[in-house]
Amino acid sequence: MLSAARIFLLFFLFWSVSAEAQNPADARRNGERAYANGRWAVAEAQLALYQKAKPGDLDVLSKLGIALFQLSRGEESRRYLEYVAAKDPGRKDPELFYYLGRVRHGLGDWDKAIIAYKQYLRVSGDRHPLRAHVTDNIKRCVTGMQAIQHPQIALVENLGDRVNTAGDEFAPIPSLNHADRIYFAAARQGSSGGERNDDGFEDTQRGHWCSDMYAARLLNSGWEMQGSLGGLLNTSRFEVPLGFNNNGQILYFFRGYTLYSGEIFADTAATKDEYSMQLPAFKSPVNAEVSDCNPLFYNDHTIIFASRRQGGQGGLDLWWTIRTDSAWTEPQNMGPEVNSPYDEDMPFLSKDGATLYFSSNRLESIGGMDVFRSTYDVKKRSWTSPVSMGLPVNSPEDDVYFRLSSSGHAAFFASNRLGGHGQRDLYIAYYQENQPEQASLSETAIFTRSDQNNIESQEIREITIPSLAYTSDQDVLSADNLKIIAQVAALTRNYPQATLLITTHTDAGAQPKFDLYNGIKRAEILGKAMVDRGIPASRVLLRCVGSGYPIAREVLDAQPNPAAAALNRRMEMSLVAIENLPLKQSIERPLVAAFMAAPGAERLAEQTSGLSYRVEAAITRQILTNDVISMFGDLMIETQPGSGAYQYTAGIFKQYNEAANLRKDLVNQGFTEAKIIAYINGIRLPKAEAVALLKKYPDLAGYIRG
Structure with a gap:
């Protein structure tokens, strides 16, 4: 059997013979195509083959010199370009003299670089795109003559x-x-x-x-x-x-x-x-x-x-x-x-x-x-x-x-x-x-906020946003709701720093998983309506909280409350931001008699104000049918218009360690990809952005490390 070394030698000889046997015209054609496309290594190799077969073509030698310059082979490039310039003193080729100037410049031959640049200026037209650059390079060569070594x-x-x-x-x-x-x-x-x-x-x-x-x-x-x-x-x-x-x-x-x-x-x-x-x-x-x-x-x-x-x-x-x-x-x-x-x-x-x-x-x-x-x-x-x-x-x-x-x-x-x-x-x-x-990281604030358009100097505007009532998907975009949607879209456009938060509340159905999923699908209808009115999808956050935050009690005196379902089915919209907005917002909800009122809306607002944590159990493209999720409280689904991804979360906590305990429980129940998400005013806070808020929210330290 042939040794590996002999096999390699035979292959090399075969390749060499094949390369030598390449048609010179093909080599030139391939080289010039590669040259035009900026593929300098291929251009140099192919044009070198042509030069070996048919030496002395000045156009090929010029392109070879330029390709070698692009490959950082300065001395070789200089030899080719100077040969072409000497062989044809009357040559009116701006590209030749530009690159002859560049290679001499690159090698620190300042005087001769200036000569080549001036030759370029003589043969190039007034509108040649490199004239201003070459004029500047002549001045840079003068600077180069005076350059000194850095003492340190x-x-x-x-x-x-x-x-x-x-x-x-x-x-x-x-x-x-x-x-x-x-x-x-x-x-x-x-x-x-x-x-x-x-x-x-x-x-x-x-x-x-x-x-x-x-x-x-x-x-x-x-x-x-x-x-x-x-x-x-x-x-x-x-x-x-x-x-x-x-x-x-x-x-x-x-x-x-x-x-x-x-x-x-x-x-x-x-x-x-x-x-x-x-x-x-x-x-x-x-x-x-x-x-x-x-x-x-x-x-x-x-x-x-x-x-x-x-x-x-x-x-x-x-x-x-x-x-x-x-x-x-x-x-x-x-x-x-x-x-x-x-x-x-x-x-x-x-x-x-x-x-x-x-x-x-x-x-x-x-x-x-x-x-x-x-x-x-x-x-x-x-x-x-x-x-x-x-x-x-x-x-x-x-x-x-x-x-x-x-x-x-x-x-x-x-x-x-x-x-x-x-x-x-x-x-x-x-x-x-x-x-x-x-030596050390400075705390001096050289870069400080100088604009006067911050929220402290803006007048606080008071607004009230009515909630939207619905019974089915068709009701979401009812005539009455569309009027409110148009007003909120206009308001959102006026505050580009804010995110529009749309929250769907449902009545209590037989199974929470269907309440949540049907609710987020209705939120998507409203989200699309906002996008159609010019609000970027990235500025719209959709969530469904199911029946977890009612404003009317579902049960009164151990009996179902027939009025509760219509009162609790609602969609609420608000503008939120991680930093305070110059807005004082309130939501206009249906009137509920005191004897049946439930504090769900107030509880949700309190839990999600400022810093909070939730545990993301799963991200799905369809409904999550795992009934184990129903064991956990404060369930939500989040998404954005057009996303198609549904983020299921459980729990709302003010302390990171509490969320960490829930995450362990979810993992033990089979949600192995469960992870903790931090929120500020209902907006997800990536770890990369959480670092800047550590001083204001020290509890974020565990979240960043976790």
Whole structure:
């Protein structure tokens, strides 16, 4: 039998012969197609085959040089491009001279880069899209000639080929709890989402690899891959880690079909890096759909992010928002002290809260995006003029996602500087000494709420919302009810910070499971009516509490009360928010004679006001037929319009430990996925958002840890 080595040798020889035998015209055609689609490795390989078979074609050599530049192979790129320029001195090819300038620029040959850029300006038309960029790059070359070494940086080092690949590694996040670990994003071969085009569709011809989240660890031998964060977090979409909360137990990350369209999610990271099955969306003013990107989460109640939203200085600007109690303030621009007409992006705020790092392509950079540093002047109450981090942190290419380690002895960043392994690589900068701004977490409130439109300054409005009576599904949208629905829809539109809570109450039927399910289906009818009137489904919360909170006694003097059923069947609407609203609301209910009145409505309002806990027993798509659930009190079903998912909960408690006891009982009765949910004023509170409310509600500590 042939040995494995001989089999491999024969296969290699066969492959080599096949490659050599490829038709040169096919190689050129394939190479130019890959070149047009930005698939640089394929383009370089195919065009190199053509060049070997038919050497000397200047168009092919020019494309080869550009592909090599994109692959960070600077010296090889320079040889090809300079050969073409020397061979055809009269060549009027703007792309050739642009990339000849770029590669010389990237290699730090400032004078010759300027010469190539000026050649580009001579041969390109006045309307060529890169003219302004090239003019700026000439100025950046002049800045590069004067660049100095950062006095505190001892060494900048690539994390090596055990971490970096020919793909795109970016967004390094140092672990808060493990000094030898980082998390990062990588769009590399084998990523979960495959290859997708700019519209987010799978495309093996024009697409590029989606990004997944990974971890790397420092061993004695150097940095090594620890692996992907797994299928629970990495999906067929783009995922990018954004940061951790203060104690490192909540991971914030981006997920979207493109890097410019998606949502922020929060996930609890246990000590063994295990992640929750359900990932709550993180609600804040940061919205990728309106160009917001790269948020930094600082001290659990401050977010700094980049955005092109109106009101900025130009390009991407840095903005901030803070959380008061639980409502995020309207984002504020960081002003001309920090922002410029160019791009400011990827902020990092050190522990002292007064040292800001970010990347910018302003003219003070030496190439693309450089890292800048600004400090907050407490006396002047303003940020100082940003200063470049200098060499060797900055390079003539893009240096981005700069973050100090927790101790301040090093910083991690991504760069596509020439000489790397592929697109962007991860780098580490070692400091001579620990940076003092990372010594301790500051309590100084540099970012404070400045808007005057908060609820304290608004006039409190008093409103009364009538309850809706019904007998059957057809009655929900009766003529009388529709008038009330229209009024409540208009009211809801006037308070965009509020959630419309719709609660269905039923009379006592033979089996609670049918009361609950029929009630939530009727709530869905009302919820759809609100969506049809312009209220987003995300702002409508539907729940059915069955017959658990009557306003009329079902039994009087040991006899059924025939009037109770019609009185108790009602649907109530109210506006709720985690933070107080400038509203004083009351619900107009049917009049009930004192001798038959029941305190159910008051009891529900008291139990759900402020912080409360319930235990979610199950999430279903249809009715829950397990009669065991009827053993437990305060049963509810929750959903949202169009969701189709029904969340069954039991119990209402003011203390976390009481809810924990009920959860154990539910698990023992077969509801093995039961979990505790915290609520503020009837609104579910994800753990990621609960952190900011710990000071106001200390009992949340158990919920966050649990």
